[in-house]
Structure formats: C-alpha cells, structure tokens
Amino acid sequence: MIESANLTESRTRANLMRVRCLYAMAALILWGCILESEECGKQFVPREKRCVPAQPADDFGAGAAAESLDAAAKDGGGLDVVMDATTTQATLDAETVNPWDEFVQILIVDRTEDAAARQTPALPGADIDGLSIADETGVLIGTGDVIIDDRVNDPFMANIQLNSGAGLGPPDGRAVSLGTQGGFIRVGLGLDRPLRDGDIISIFEIAEAMGDQDRYEAFICRNDAEALRGCRVLGLAASGSTDFRLGSAD
Numbered sequence: 316m317i318e319s320a321n322l323t324e325s326r327t328r329a330n331l332m333r334v335r336c337l338y339a340m341a342a343l344i345l346w347g348c349i350l351e352s353e354e355c356g357k358q359f360v361p362r363e364k365r366c367v368p369a370q371p372a373d374d375f376g377a378g379a380a381a382e383s384l385d386a387a388a389k390d391g392g393g394l395d396v397v398m399d400a401t402t403t404q405a406t407l408d409a410e411t412v413n414p415w416d417e418f419v420q421i422l423i424v425d426r427t428e429d430a431a432a433r434q435t436p437a438l439p440g441a442d443i444d445g446l447s448i449a450d451e452t453g454v455l456i457g458t459g460d461v462i463i464d465d466r467v468n469d470p471f472m473a474n475i476q477l478n479s480g481a482g483l484g485p486p487d488g489r490a491v492s493l494g495t496q497g498g499f500i501r502v503g504l505g506l507d508r509p510l511r512d513g514d515i516i517s518i519f520e521i522a523e524a525m526g527d528q529d530r531y532e533a534f535i536c537r538n539d540a541e542a543l544r545g546c547r548v549l550g551l552a553a554s555g556s557t558d559f560r561l562g563s564a565d
C-alpha cells in the first residue's frame with residue numbers, strides 16, 4: 316500500500332508539473348501575441364522595421380510623395396519650392412506672367428514616424444492648427460478656408476482631434492491631428508488676390524512639449540489638381556509654425 320501511495324503521489328506531482336508547464340507555455344504564447352499585436356497600430360503594418368498604413372492614402376500616390384520627400388530631405392529639408400515631374404514646358408510657358416495664378420490649394424501630408432506618434436496617442440502625428448498667407452511685407456492676404464479632402468488617421472483609436480476643419484483659418488489653439496504617415500488635409504485657400512513670388516505661406520503646427528518629431532510635407536496645388544499631379548513641393552517641416560516662401564518657379 317505504501318508503494319502504491321508513493322506511486323500515486325509521484326504521478327500527482329508529474330501531472331502538476333505538466334499543468335504548470337502548460338500554463339507557462341500558454342503565458343509565453345499569450346505574451347508573444349500581445350507583443351505582436353502591439354507591434355503596429357490599427358490598420359498599420361510593419362514594413363522595413365517601421366509601421367506604415369496598410370492601405371495608402373486614397374487621394375495620392377504614396378510612392379510619388381515618398382520620392383518628393385526624399386528629394387526634399389537631400390536638400391536638407393529645405394523650404395525651396397521645386398518643380399514636380401508632371402510640369403511640362405507648355406505649362407512653364409503659360410506661367411511666365413505669374414506662375415502661381417492657378418495655385419489655390421495646400422496639401423499637408425503627415426510624415427511622422429510611427430514610434431514618435433506612439434508618444435502621444437491622443438494627438439498622433441502633426442497637429443495642424445491653421446494656415447495663412449501674407450505678402451512679402453507681412454500683410455495678410457488669405458487663409459485656409461475649406462477642406463477639399465482629408466484623411467485623418469487614428470492608429471491607436473485614441474485621437475481626440477479628428478476634426479479636419481480645425482486646421483482652417485488663422486491659428487486658434489484648435490488643431491487636427493493627422494495621425495501617422497498617410498494622414499492628410501487638402502485645403503482650399505481664400506485669397507484677396509492670386510499668389511505671387513515672395514508670398515509667404517505659414518502653416519501653424521502645435522509643437523508638443525515632450526519634443527516634437529511630428530513631421531509633415533506640404534505641397535501647393537492648382538485648382539484642377541488631381542492627387543499629386545498639378546502640385547509642387549513646398550517642403551518638410553516638423554515643429555511649430557513654418558513659413559514657406561514662394562520663389563521663382565524656374
């Protein structure tokens with residue numbers, strides 16, 4: 316009987332160890348799943364060690380935007396206006412009087428790296444408060460008046476600034492948080508006169524106290540622009556207010 320009792324106790328211990336092992340394995344698997352699910356925000360996927368939108372923005376080719384981003388970055392993120400690849404000689408000729416006559420839209424595309432957006436999940440990405448235009452003497456000649464199109468990303472389902480209209484007009488402390496890369500607003504300008512060389516486009520982004528890595532890329536676009544066709548790169552900006560001065564188009 317004693318041997319039988321020892322045998323039963325030994326089996327019980329073995330079963331207990333198996334149960335513990337199973338619990339440990341389940342915990343490891345669950346932990347692995349948690350780690351994996353936290354790898355990228357909702358609707359974002361890992362690509363080359365970065366989280367990018369699973370679907371590119373509907374309104375423009377992400378590839379074209381990335382190329383222009385690279386070009387601007389090689390210039391040190393300069394704010395000089397450069398020609399886009401779709402501009403033809405015919406349009407150049409037509410622009411000799413005033414190259415900016417038909418440019419009445421500003422496109423602002425978020426370029427925040429996902430890791431940076433995670434630092435402020437309630438306000439992810441660039442926080443655009445307003446947009447105004449002044450002549451070279453500083454006199455206000457217009458503001459961003461209407462949202463033509465937008466895509467506000469909410470990767471962490473915690474964004475509290477989803478109203479793209481908050482990015483219109485002069486700055487008032489109300490901003491739209493574009494989310495992460497791919498979020499954008501296309502703004503129609505209200506202008507007292509057509510834009511000219513020397514005009515200054517000011518984009519107001521609310522800088523965050525914890526150190527701002529929220530980047531965005533700005534384009535100026537014709538009234539008949541489709542996607543990035545008909546747009547020119549204004550440049551990259553990251554923190555606070557940034558002025559983009561319109562220069563000669565050639």
Ligand SMILES: [Ca+2]
Pocket residue numbers: 443444445481482483485486487488489490
């Ligand atoms: Ca605002």
